[in-house]
Amino acid sequence: MATPHARRGDTRRRIQDVALELFAEQGYEKTSLREIAEHLDVTKAALYYHFRTKEDILNSIVEDLASPVDELIAWATEQPRTLETKCEVLRRYADALWSAGPLFRFIQENQATVRDLSIGETFKTKLLAVHSLLKDPDAPLTDQVRSITAVFAMHAGMFAMQNLEGDPEDKRAAVLEVAQELIAQTYRGQTDTP
Amino acid sequence: MATPHARRGDTRRRIQDVALELFAEQGYEKTSLREIAEHLDVTKAALYYHFRTKEDILNSIVEDLASPVDELIAWATEQPRTLETKCEVLRRYADALWSAGPLFRFIQENQATVRDLSIGETFKTKLLAVHSLLKDPDAPLTDQVRSITAVFAMHAGMFAMQNLEGDPEDKRAAVLEVAQELIAQTYRGQTDTP
Amino acid sequence: MATPHARRGDTRRRIQDVALELFAEQGYEKTSLREIAEHLDVTKAALYYHFRTKEDILNSIVEDLASPVDELIAWATEQPRTLETKCEVLRRYADALWSAGPLFRFIQENQATVRDLSIGETFKTKLLAVHSLLKDPDAPLTDQVRSITAVFAMHAGMFAMQNLEGDPEDKRAAVLEVAQELIAQTYRGQTDTP
Amino acid sequence: MATPHARRGDTRRRIQDVALELFAEQGYEKTSLREIAEHLDVTKAALYYHFRTKEDILNSIVEDLASPVDELIAWATEQPRTLETKCEVLRRYADALWSAGPLFRFIQENQATVRDLSIGETFKTKLLAVHSLLKDPDAPLTDQVRSITAVFAMHAGMFAMQNLEGDPEDKRAAVLEVAQELIAQTYRGQTDTP
DNA sequence: TATGAATGAGAATTCATTCAT
């Protein structure tokens, strides 16, 4: 198992790994297949043995990494739409985001590109789904904004907080706290204004 | 054929306008100089008469449009760092963002690209400056996150809210309100926990 | 149509051959990659499969053709610095020059260009090395000039003599004779003026 | 006369000066009209007011600087073809070469380019003319080579000797001496071997 | 499971040149 050069059949995964790393680091357009191939010490043609197109590499990465979000959505759909559920949604969303960090960072930083790739639609849908788990369709506009902001706070949290000093785990907790607070705010009004 | 080339002297501006439009719409890399030229019915070489490089076109746009942010920073630096000042900073920042909407949308959606363009550094600096107008250096981590989130809420507000129905002006006001609320939260603790 | 692309593996060499031919005939700058490609009936991109840049094509040619000069230098370094050795150096240098005729003609006629190509430094070094095999560091100025002239006579001999009628082999012999004579002159003074 | 900005009508000459300087320094093709214009702080179009084409600039320089060679040829044609005359031809040729140093250096280093410029023919003709002042049409091949070498020694002397230490005037004298010696050699045989 | 060799389309950029003003 721990053979010297265990790369045996794992080439597909290695391509995905290197590709994601480079996509996240340099952007999708600026990462060429030549570059990916060189990092792996194979030829470009080898990439085409495993994937049909450049976009396909990206798609396959998404397929492998984005399932936690789907599971989250599936789970939440069956829960009562309470504040507590929403807080749990955020907690789990944070997990999903952090566990596939590079992928989401990539999407965050390559929106213009992603938009007309097939994953663009995919993600827009998921994002809207997560958002509708948090929002109340006929809540006032300000509350809608609060729930969107809660989601975006978490996305932004992934890269914008890097400039902030402090333990990563603490920062992550803080981001989650602020996001949950925003959702909580949404409920305050309900009791106040009967 | 009406007027052979009656556009006198405004070509430079027209290039900037078209370029920004296309950059915002399709992304920087996917917008070729050929495309820009065709939209203006001039040759690529004409672009090079007015600008030294593709990047230069973008730089010139930033120079022309980003001054409101600089003015805001200059103004705020001379104000007392009170809650009221901060709310006013956010209000003015909203103005700056909205008045150069396409530019900021472009930056938001092309982060990976912008990062290694000369405007990358420019903007990172400005963003940090705005942030430090809002934050208290030795505030608890959660408050730091709140102030960052306030800024990002406004950025996100520019494009993410498009999916939300409602009058644009109302949405803008709502975004500002939520952002200011986040900053206000920052002050609540201070009086509560002496 | 006879053989679709029966040329197997020799494309690299064919590129070098055609390139050198055209470089020598028209100059480096005036020879475009399009032209080289067309002569070979391949696309420009094919050239880039085999070489990284235009300059690289030239470099590779030099690497393949200039070794005789290196060998000459290596050999001469281990010989006693006598008149006879020097005459042999010239003889061998003539061989090297003639065997890679087009390359040296190219360098001779494109000095301004070659100067800021990577081969510029390479050749300057080799030329100085050959020269220092012939000269005596503390010989009088006139002798230094004689030895330089001997070298240049041979270079010039390659293209300037084309206007002269006569059998090429005879001309070559004559050039070598004159060059050796110049070196011999260098020794005459030594015995005369003690 | 010594007015602050005496450039009044001397623009033409200034263009020639700058152009020659850049041509000699960087080569003809690598020197663009933009560059020349920038060095003079005028627009490219201004160059076209004074000259019809890029090549024309070069032609005009040659016309202005090459006359000494013509005079030399005219003078020599009327002298007896003796050794002394030939030595004097070389002396005067040295003068001509040195007085228009940059031009000849340019030609020397841009032969491939010059060849298909109109000055190519011009110079080839002049060079052959000078050569035929020195050679005896039915001299043995070796003597023909000697006389060509004498001429080339002087050309080479202009740039190749720069690596040699020593006073420029001394070097020039040495080059001339070697060249004259080569011509003298031509005569030795005649008297020696009757 | 790969590679070697190639392609076609397109990118950014540079250049000499033109011409109305």
Next chain:
DNA sequence: CATGAATGAATTCTCATTCAT
């Protein structure tokens, strides 16, 4: 005596993709 604005043709180079082996 010169400029501002533009053009057309070319150049080097890069990329995703293909396919026989």
